[in-house]
Amino acid sequence: xxxxxxxxxxxxxxxxxxxxxxxxxxxxxxxxxxxxxxxxxxxxxxxxxxxxxxxxxxxxxxxxxxxxxxxxxxxxxxxxxxxxxxxxxxxxxxxxxxxxxxxxxxxxxxxx
Amino acid sequence: xxxxxxxxxxxxxxxxxxxxxxxxxxxxxxxxxxxxxxxxxxxxxxxxxxxxxxxxxxxxxxxxxxxxxxxxxxxxxxxxxxxxxxxxxxxxxxxxxxxxxxxxxxxxxxxxxxx
Numbered sequence: 416x417x418x419x420x421x422x423x424x425x426x427x428x429x430x431x432x433x434x435x436x437x438x439x440x441x442x443x444x445x446x447x448x449x450x451x452x453x454x455x456x457x458x459x460x461x462x463x464x465x466x467x468x469x470x471x472x473x474x475x476x477x478x479x480x481x482x483x484x485x486x487x488x489x490x491x492x493x494x495x496x497x498x499x500x501x502x503x504x505x506x507x508x509x510x511x512x513x514x515x516x517x518x519x520x521x522x523x524x525x526x527x
Numbered sequence: 528x529x530x531x532x533x534x535x536x537x538x539x540x541x542x543x544x545x546x547x548x549x550x551x552x553x554x555x556x557x558x559x560x561x562x563x564x565x566x567x568x569x570x571x572x573x574x575x576x577x578x579x580x581x582x583x584x585x586x587x588x589x590x591x592x593x594x595x596x597x598x599x600x601x602x603x604x605x606x607x608x609x610x611x612x613x614x615x616x617x618x619x620x621x622x623x624x625x626x627x628x629x630x631x632x633x634x635x636x637x638x639x640x641x642x
Contacts, residue, residue, distance in 0.1 A: 449631075451570075453570075456635075457635055458531075458618050458633030458636050459570060459618070459633045461630040461631065461632070464630070504569065504570060506570075509572075513575045513577075513582045513583035514560070514572045514575050514583050514585070515572065516572060517569050517570040517571070518569060519568070519569045520569060
């Protein structure tokens with residue numbers, strides 16, 4: 416079946432540190448993965464995506480790594496800021512490509 | 528910046544009542560979605576809609592749920608007879624392009640409380 420999960424429910428870092436949020440997925444046929452950020456009381460917000468033909472993709476202060484061998488996805492945030500505090504979800508496209516399946520979130524807390 | 532808008536932001540209803548949640552997707556988007564999030568849990572897919580029909584639905588989306596695009600701008604989710612376990616935040620989302628690519632834009636959500 417399709418399922419996406421995260422390794423840790425919470426992550427606490429100091430401002431300026433680099434953060435790494437991990438996600439494991441079970442469907443080896445998935446070919447599209449996305450990271451979303453959800454701030455309190457708001458809807459999920461797109462951060463970065465990656466296709467299965469890539470193993471790394473960089474954005475502004477964020478990098479997504481995909482390891483298809485172990486079905487692992489990670490989000491790296493450089494120089495974490497208090498504004499990065501939120502719940503982070505990984506998501507994968509279902510096999511039909513008609514829906515995104517979200518994993519459980521990791522709550523990132525950034526202290527000054 | 529264009530955004531997905533949802534109304535109401537919060538609705539309280541009695542068990543067994545019908546509820547309609549409304550969404551205005553981004554105007555040039557072609558794919559529309561409803562998701563729900565029970566407090567503190569993950570975002571769960573309910574249904575996707577394209578070309579005026581449902582393209583995919585989850586196990587959660589049973590006969591009590593329906594979606595409509597009654598005009599060129601609105602996209603609604605109806606729950607015919609609400610249950611306590613329907614209490615959740617409901618998110619509408621939309622996107623342009625093919626289903627398996629591109630950014631999915633979410634609204635701010637409608638919180639449904641069933642008493």
